Amino acid sequence: MSQELTRINDFVVKFANVNGSGSASANQLFARSILGMGVPISTRNIFPSNIQGLPTWYEVRVSEAGYLGRRGGVDLMVAMNPQTWDKDVASIDPGGYLLHDSTKPLPPSKFREDITVLGVPLTEIANRAFADPKQRQLFKNIIYLGVLSALLDIERGVIEDLIGKQYKGKDKLIAPNIQALDLGRAYALEHLDCPIGLRVRRADAVGDRIFVEGNDATALGCVYGGATVAAWYPITPSTSVAEAFAKHCNRLRKDKETGRNRFAIVQAEDELAAIGMVIGATWNGARAFTATSGPGISLMQEFLGLAYFAEIPAVIVDVQRGGPSTGMPTRTQQSDLLACAYASHGDTKHVLLIPEDPRECFEFAARALDLADRLQTPVFLMSDLDIGMNHWLCEPLSWDDTRTLDRGKVLTFEELEAGTPFGRYRDVDGDAIPYRVYPGTHPKRGAFFTRGTSKNADAGYSEEGSDYVANVDRLLRKFETARTLVPAPVIRQAARPTRIGAIFYGSTAPAMGEALDVLEAAGIHMDTMRVRAFPFHEDAFRFIAEHDTVFVVEQNRDAQLRTLLVNQGNIDPKRLIPVLHYDGTPITARFIAGEISHRLAASGDVARKELAS
Amino acid sequence: MSYLKPKLHHPGLPTNALGLTRFDYDGAVSTLCAGCGHDSISAAIIQACFEIDLPPHRLAKLSGIGCSSKTPTYFVGASHGFNSVHGRMPSVLTGANLANRDLVYLGVSGDGDTASIGLGQFVHAVRRGVNMLYIVENNGVYGLTKGQFSATADQGSKSKRGAVNTDAPIDVVSLALQAGASFVARGFSGDKSQLVPLIKAGLKHRGAAFIDCLSPCVAFNNHAGSTKSFDYVRDHNAALNRLDVMPPRAQITADYAPGEAQDVTLHDGSTVILRKVGAEHPVGDRVAAMNYLQERQAEGEIVTGLIYLDPEADDLHAHLGTVETPLAHLGTGDLCPGSAALEAINASLR
Numbered sequence: 001m002s003q004e005l006t007r008i009n010d011f012v013v014k015f016a017n018v019n020g021s022g023s024a025s026a027n028q029l030f031a032r033s034i035l036g037m038g039v040p041i042s043t044r045n046i047f048p049s050n051i052q053g054l055p056t057w058y059e060v061r062v063s064e065a066g067y068l069g070r071r072g073g074v075d076l077m078v079a080m081n082p083q084t085w086d087k088d089v090a091s092i093d094p095g096g097y098l099l100h101d102s103t104k105p106l107p108p109s110k111f112r113e114d115i116t117v118l119g120v121p122l123t124e125i126a127n128r129a130f131a132d133p134k135q136r137q138l139f140k141n142i143i144y145l146g147v148l149s150a151l152l153d154i155e156r157g158v159i160e161d162l163i164g165k166q167y168k169g170k171d172k173l174i175a176p177n178i179q180a181l182d183l184g185r186a187y188a189l190e191h192l193d194c195p196i197g198l199r200v201r202r203a204d205a206v207g208d209r210i211f212v213e214g215n216d217a218t219a220l221g222c223v224y225g226g227a228t229v230a231a232w233y234p235i236t237p238s239t240s241v242a243e244a245f246a247k248h249c250n251r252l253r254k255d256k257e258t259g260r261n262r263f264a265i266v267q268a269e270d271e272l273a274a275i276g277m278v279i280g281a282t283w284n285g286a287r288a289f290t291a292t293s294g295p296g297i298s299l300m301q302e303f304l305g306l307a308y309f310a311e312i313p314a315v316i317v318d319v320q321r322g323g324p325s326t327g328m329p330t331r332t333q334q335s336d337l338l339a340c341a342y343a344s345h346g347d348t349k350h351v352l353l354i355p356e357d358p359r360e361c362f363e364f365a366a367r368a369l370d371l372a373d374r375l376q377t378p379v380f381l382m383s384d385l386d387i388g389m390n391h392w393l394c395e396p397l398s399w400d401d402t403r404t405l406d407r408g409k410v411l412t413f414e415e416l417e418a419g420t421p422f423g424r425y426r427d428v429d430g431d432a433i434p435y436r437v438y439p440g441t442h443p444k445r446g447a448f449f450t451r452g453t454s455k456n457a458d459a460g461y462s463e464e465g466s467d468y469v470a471n472v473d474r475l476l477r478k479f480e481t482a483r484t485l486v487p488a489p490v491i492r493q494a495a496r497p498t499r500i501g502a503i504f505y506g507s508t509a510p511a512m513g514e515a516l517d518v519l520e521a522a523g524i525h526m527d528t529m530r531v532r533a534f535p536f537h538e539d540a541f542r543f544i545a546e547h548d549t550v551f552v553v554e555q556n557r558d559a560q561l562r563t564l565l566v567n568q569g570n571i572d573p574k575r576l577i578p579v580l581h582y583d584g585t586p587i588t589a590r591f592i593a594g595e596i597s598h599r600l601a602a603s604g605d606v607a608r609k610e611l612a613s
Numbered sequence: 614m615s616y617l618k619p620k621l622h623h624p625g626l627p628t629n630a631l632g633l634t635r636f637d638y639d640g641a642v643s644t645l646c647a648g649c650g651h652d653s654i655s656a657a658i659i660q661a662c663f664e665i666d667l668p669p670h671r672l673a674k675l676s677g678i679g680c681s682s683k684t685p686t687y688f689v690g691a692s693h694g695f696n697s698v699h700g701r702m703p704s705v706l707t708g709a710n711l712a713n714r715d716l717v718y719l720g721v722s723g724d725g726d727t728a729s730i731g732l733g734q735f736v737h738a739v740r741r742g743v744n745m746l747y748i749v750e751n752n753g754v755y756g757l758t759k760g761q762f763s764a765t766a767d768q769g770s771k772s773k774r775g776a777v778n779t780d781a782p783i784d785v786v787s788l789a790l791q792a793g794a795s796f797v798a799r800g801f802s803g804d805k806s807q808l809v810p811l812i813k814a815g816l817k818h819r820g821a822a823f824i825d826c827l828s829p830c831v832a833f834n835n836h837a838g839s840t841k842s843f844d845y846v847r848d849h850n851a852a853l854n855r856l857d858v859m860p861p862r863a864q865i866t867a868d869y870a871p872g873e874a875q876d877v878t879l880h881d882g883s884t885v886i887l888r889k890v891g892a893e894h895p896v897g898d899r900v901a902a903m904n905y906l907q908e909r910q911a912e913g914e915i916v917t918g919l920i921y922l923d924p925e926a927d928d929l930h931a932h933l934g935t936v937e938t939p940l941a942h943l944g945t946g947d948l949c950p951g952s953a954a955l956e957a958i959n960a961s962l963r
């Protein structure tokens with residue numbers, strides 16, 4: 001047997017469960033109890049696209065150092081699913097631990113020599129204590145939570161408080177939960193060598209950070225950004241954006257006197273209708289958004305072209321999942337970048353904002369609504385399942401009360417009355433953004449026709465080639481204006497000067513941060529750039545120019561960000577080395593560090609250059 | 614604006630309550646084929662808007678794609694128009710209506726636009742009770758793409774090239790009834806005296822108002838063998854009723870014998886007076902309306918007039934419980950909960 005792992009506040013626990021067995025609540029209690037002890041965690045749900053029966057995993061990364069991405073590997077496996085047993089046992093790092101239900105004995109061949117096996121007769125304990133079959137199943141999960149608390153030295157009081165909070169108002173559920181917890185603790189303390197090498201020690205490393213799901217934060221961003229119309233069609237993993245928007249609006253957006261709603265939420269008949277409603281609403285002066293995922297984006301293409309060409313604001317939240325087609329509906333990817341950047345037929349280019357965590361989901365959702373109005377064009381918020389449907393520890397959300405909604409260039413009744421000249425598609429200010437007028441503003445002035453057909457600068461129907469060219473060229477210039485308005489990339493210099501750079505974006509951020517430290521410890525220094533928007537800021541191209549070797553790390557097969565960079569920056573593709581992860585699970589620090597060090601080793605030339613610098 | 618015609622007003626022209634003449638409701642010169650039924654419908658819309666004293670800029674006219682969907686350019690030039698994409702006008706209109714409940718919404722569509730590519734959106738906008746008047750300019754063919762059968766073409770009817778339609782038709786009136794439209798009518802572009810009041814009443818109705826307007830395509834569907842030609846429709850028209858729309862508080866002078874007419878008061882206080890000319894038809898009975906349609910259809914008759922009306926209907930805004938102020942008019946203070954509320958949310962997430 002290899003050396004048992006001993007690590008304090010720095011390990012990975014993974015739960016293997018069966019979907020529908022009620023384990024989610026116990027697993028979350030486990031994660032939150034560690035948070036309650038002041039130790040940062042990150043959690044990942046890996047779940048199937050059905051409701052019951054199939055395997056599900058929940059991974060908890062415990063890291064006092066604050067690494068919030070997936071590390072890779074498992075130190076302690078809670079193996080509750082016979083169906084995935086072999087794979088789960090195999091995934092444990094040497095020296096790691098296996099906690100399992102020992103009610104029914106398993107042959108020795110089912111175990112490994114190089115790990116510590118911790119058997120607890122969970123079913124037996126549950127059956128003895130609880131009569132109701134449903135309770136037996138549910139409390140089995142709480143019993144293993146009790147076992148884990150003893151094994152990892154988690155304070156019982158913290159869990160008790162969390163159970164109290166969770167069942168507030170349903171007080172009669174508290175006692176049996178505590179009973180189950182204590183049954184597990186007592187068994188472990190009596191029969192197992194507690195605590196094991198992996199331990200939680202009270203710390204003060206969480207600060208005032210919040211623990212929130214990306215989709216929840218996105219929805220709040222839409223509330224703060226002033227969206228009043230939301231039209232959507234259910235699709236994993238974006239559904240909870242609309243649901244959370246409804247929840248927040250019901251709390252924050254009711255007229256106090258009348259109880260009526262300052263919002264309208266429509267579950268459309270499909271994504272075509274959803275984006276159509278958004279376009280109708282924004283044309284008519286409201287702020288509107290839809291939330292969807294890849295298949296929905298595919299359906300919206302025709303309307304997105306209309307919004308681009310007719311210059312109508314729209315915010316589309318794309319919570320990306322594994323494609324193409326139905327792909328892996330409950331797994332994560334960053335594979336809609338190209339589909340969104342160039343959505344629809346003809347020459348189109350759209351603005352993308354790419355958040356790294358729930359905090360940026362909030363910020364960018366509000367900003368997307370401003371930008372869509374300012375630029376009069378669709379703006380995509382490119383989230384993904386990893387951020388959207390997992391709880392992330394992040395800085396608290398903040399809002400500046402002096403901020404007002406930027407409605408962009410809209411002529412008012414007074415301005416029209418004063419004789420302000422108006423031509424819907426005229427570039428008056430030189431930034432290629434025209435003025436618009438909301439329908440119904442003025443009895444005599446400002447009415448125009450909106451159409452997806454070619455038009456002249458006054459919105460009159462025109463099939464003149466010169467009118468068309470002038471219009472689409474202005475749209476290109478407008479995209480240049482967008483470049484100055486979108487969030488700039490975040491560039492980090494390595495501790496030492498280096499000619500190696502890495503570009504990444506979105507949910508890859510936390511794993512990337514950890515990978516950098518791992519690489520640095522191995523003597524590989526890299527500058528990094530986190531891209532936050534399309535069109536790319538000019539700094540992005542400077543970053544590429546300033547490095548000899550540039551890795552582009554992303555979670556899709558075809559290196560979509562790399563393609564966009566090559567296209568837009570006219571960059572020699574050879575200059576950008578793709579590092580790609582696309583099995584549907586969130587990328588890990590081990591994967592990134594492994595790939596990059598491997599590639600550098602393979603091209604000794606580059607490594608030498610780096611070492612020389 | 615390019616689509617505005619120079620206005621040379623005769624000083625003696627009649628004006629409406631807003632002091633506007635009929636010409637103030639004109640649009641650009643039509644580019645449709647001379648004699649196209651759609652142009653007669655545009656004229657009827659102009660007449661109706663003039664007669665109900667609709668401030669032109671308070672009308673929002675939306676359409677899909679097709680000859681029919683081009684027509685919003687040809688009426689009420691002072692209002693905002695929106696040619697969306699093929700078959701998707703209903704969703705755009707729904708969104709527009711959600712944004713500003715104070716405007717009057719007129720959706721114009723074709724039978725291809727509505728009954729084929731846009732069937733889903735049509736039914737859903739109707740079932741949601743979007744406050745609008747939705748007009749289908751129904752010619753049984755795709756005009757703009759040159760004469761293919763549409764889904765409303767009758768089985769057995771002939772195309773201009775002699776092809777026979779083998780598919781069963783979709784009756785958009787039955788569909789609208791089934792989907793829950795609270796105002797359902799059928800008109801004929803060749804019968805303006807019936808159509809204008811229908812449009813007036815439809816514009817005033819709160820809820821989903823629907824008019825299927827038979828509108829022969831002179832280029833591709835006005836020949837012998839077509840069941841959407843002028844002659845065919847004229848010969849088979851069974852007019853259910855004629856109606857008048859009286860503005861609120863206007864003196865109603867009855868010029869009909871009791872028993873031959875029926876008054877219905879709409880939300881805004883105006884009155885619809887139905888004059889029965891066909892069979893006695895209880896206009897407030899959805900089931901009876903459906904049965905009647907089917908019966909007459911079996912006899913080869915095309916029922917026109919107001920087929921169903923629920924004067925008590927309410928609309929999507931009522932269903933969603935939205936505030937009276939148009940959502941588009943709410944500002945930062947109404948919409949952004951501020952940093953204190955956010956701090957409380959942060960606290961709940963720790």
Ligand SMILES: Cc1ncc(C[n+]2csc(CCOP(=O)(O)OP(=O)(O)O)c2C)c(N)n1
Nearest residue numbers: 679680681699723724725726754755756757
């Ligand atoms: C997605 C899409 N498919 C096809 C077309 C081509 N198209 C334009 S108009 C039309 C049919 C219009 O027919 P209808 O709605 O009956 O109107 P009409 O021209 O007869 O008035 C079609 C198929 C299109 N514009 N968009």
Ligand code: SF4
Nearest residue numbers: 646649680756830831
């Ligand atoms: S093709 Fe038919 S529908 Fe189109 S404009 Fe001509 S007559 Fe009207």
